[in-house]
Amino acid sequence: MKARGAVSAALAAAGILLAGWQAGAQVAESRSSVAATSAAGSGSSGSSGTGGSSATGSSASGSSGSGTSGAGSSGAAASGSAGAAATAATYDGAVVPTRFGSVQVRITVAAGAITDVTALQLTDDDRKSVQISNRAAPLLRGEVLAAQSAKVKTISGATVTSGAYLTSLQAAIDAANL
């Protein structure tokens, strides 16, 4: 009768694991489609990119996202997507790896001033990191635009993301020779 307990326990455990696996496969699918829509959305609106656009972007999502926002990414040439000043240029910062995913930002410079900061990649290894990134990125962007430098205070509760964001930003600023 010990066998009965052992067998039913094994069956129950196997069933639960299988169900978990199935659910996981579905989550992964829906997640890539969510990433596609969010990447497309962020690209068209031109605001700071939400997480998920780059890491899962191997599918159609990544290309569509970069396709819309990447119009002016070539460098010194004037880009018309923002429609602002005539001599706007974009500079990409370094890719900074963290334990929660990599971070890379792009700045738009016009007339010697940072006019926009876009996150190309944000910490997105898991849902919690995505959540943190989505909260921290707009705040950091606001601070950076106000201070015109990478020397701003980090966002509490997003220490790792903030650090990587500002490191990448500093690299972009250096590249722009501001």
Added chain:
Amino acid sequence: MSTQLRPATPAQNHSGQSGRRTTPGRISRAGRFDGQHRRRRLRADALTVIAWASVAAAVALWLADGGATVINSAASAFTALGIVAGLAGMDLVLLMLLLAARIPFIDRTIGHDRALEFHRMLGKPSLYLLLAHGLLIAVGYGLAEGLDPISESVALWVLVPDMWLAYISMALFIAVVVTSLVAVRRRFPYEFWYAVHLLTYAAVGTSLPHQFSVGGLFAEGTWQRWYWLAICAATGAALLYFRIVRPVAATFRHRLTVSRVSMVAPGVVNIEMAGLQLDRLAGNGGRFFIWRFLAPGLWWHPHPFSLSAEPLAPGSKGEPALRITVRNLGRGSAQLARLRPGTKVAVEGPYGLFSTAARTREKVVMIGAGIGITPLRALLETTPFAPGDATVLLRGHSKQELYLGTEILELCQKRGARLFHLTGARAPWDDHNWLPDDAVRNGYSIASYAPDIADSDVYICGPATWAGNVISDALMAGADAEQIHHERFDW
């Protein structure tokens, strides 16, 4: 009929027993305990399923979050393994807490000491899983960031909120498991070991914040978060209810006070207690309670003792009373002999399976040694058996060590049980025997005293090594492991 002090001679078989009602084995198979036995096995199987399913569920939480689908590098593989180890480790810790929570369902199914045995068995695996969790995560995160695991650990401590608590928790877990290992337990006094054990609650408590704030699995808004919160809260509630609320309620309900302390034999005392609603404690013959005598210097020391008589036996003044019989085994027990009448008593219980609830067969054999005889007395008083179906074996060095011997003799006469007194020293050369020297030399074994042992429930209570010898003898004589009911009382 009765009592006889001579066993059947070794050569003799069953037919030589006088006064034994010959019940065919088939009838006893379809007996009154079959239903209870079947239900108990069903509950045991259910517990096995629940335990394994909970571990599987912990891993499934991670799988359902798509955890396995994002493994695409060495770093993510390390991190993933670390997460799984953490989930399984925490699940085992919760199972350990539940096993120690004295939940009646578990107690009625596998008994208190088996529950604690499983609790001990899980100690090391859960610690290893938690250690693996910490190491694998440090390596995985470190690889992702290009840091060595040690700098990564420092960075986690400094940078990530709630992680410093997790480090403290890890240290506490290590301390608890190391001090719980038997070798260490022997070297420290019991009270020290117990106090360290209470640190488990601190260890679990400090580990909780990072589980919910750092990992992505239990982020706000996920059903996984609710599941994890639910099992943690349920475990906490079970501990609070069964280990604090119920004992306190029982103490206030019964309002026990010591009414009489009397000497039974040198170093052995009967403690009688009066109180309210004692009939609610009836029918638990052989199960143990945890007593705290609320006197200066004694109140913090819990004493596990069985009742040595049914609660409604008349006490000193002819009113209902509880009675326990205590031998001064340890420092705490020695003080009990000086208890003054009127001392208030806190009570928890009853616990354990040393009772009718464990019965599987019609026939019963009770074997007790020394102070282990006393729970048998209460069991003998109430457990159902037809006259002739019970055998009682009392073991001691001398006649004086057969505590409550006269009471047991009277009960055996009244209920029709065979009684054997087995006195004398053990054979000095034989570590594997439990019988007196002369019985061994005459060729007696357990079957000489209880020829039906293969079809009986066998209740054994006595010192650990002695009991171990009785158990192996009973198994050799054809009894099944599920027929053997053994109560440890030396812990």
